Amino acid sequence: MTRISAVVASFIVLFMFSSPAFSKEMKVDSKDSYGSAGCGLGSMLFGNQPGAVQVVAATTNGTLGNQTFGITTGTSNCGKGVINTSANPSIIQFVENNMDNLAKEIALGQGESLDTLAELMDIPSEGRSAFNENLQSHYSSIFPNDHVVVAGVVNNIIAVTLAN
Numbered sequence: 001m002t003r004i005s006a007v008v009a010s011f012i013v014l015f016m017f018s019s020p021a022f023s024k025e026m027k028v029d030s031k032d033s034y035g036s037a038g039c040g041l042g043s044m045l046f047g048n049q050p051g052a053v054q055v056v057a058a059t060t061n062g063t064l065g066n067q068t069f070g071i072t073t074g075t076s077n078c079g080k081g082v083i084n085t086s087a088n089p090s091i092i093q094f095v096e097n098n099m100d101n102l103a104k105e106i107a108l109g110q111g112e113s114l115d116t117l118a119e120l121m122d123i124p125s126e127g128r129s130a131f132n133e134n135l136q137s138h139y140s141s142i143f144p145n146d147h148v149v150v151a152g153v154v155n156n157i158i159a160v161t162l163a164n
Helices: 002-016 021-024 041-046 053-064 065-072 090-110 110-120 127-137 152-162
Strands: none
Touching: 021 065, 041 053, 041 152, 090 110, 110 127, 127 152
């Protein structure tokens, strides 16, 4: 009960500081549809409302880990992205439809599904062997547990690819 009271009190204090006078100091002068918390699910829920509500938006982005995915893929109010899956939604769809095969083939470092993924990601044919080896050596980062979701796998594949 004490923990719930502390959480409720924290939100009350947070929103008390969201007054117009306080929010003018924190207002982000931007044409973007998000505030100082940046893009992500938080920006989709709270928009560019000024004030301490941006702390809640940032916490939402950080807790759910969706900001990195949004920046990378150009989703979640994050613009074009590093790999624009809105222009090529087939990457997400392909991973969703082939996640089990991809897991096996990434572990092996080769396979038809892995080759198709490389093609969808515009990996040049001369770089595909290195791409496959890179994903294989980072298998545990791409599939950190048995309950990983499609968005997490795509995000992890892109992060590993961009890091090398």
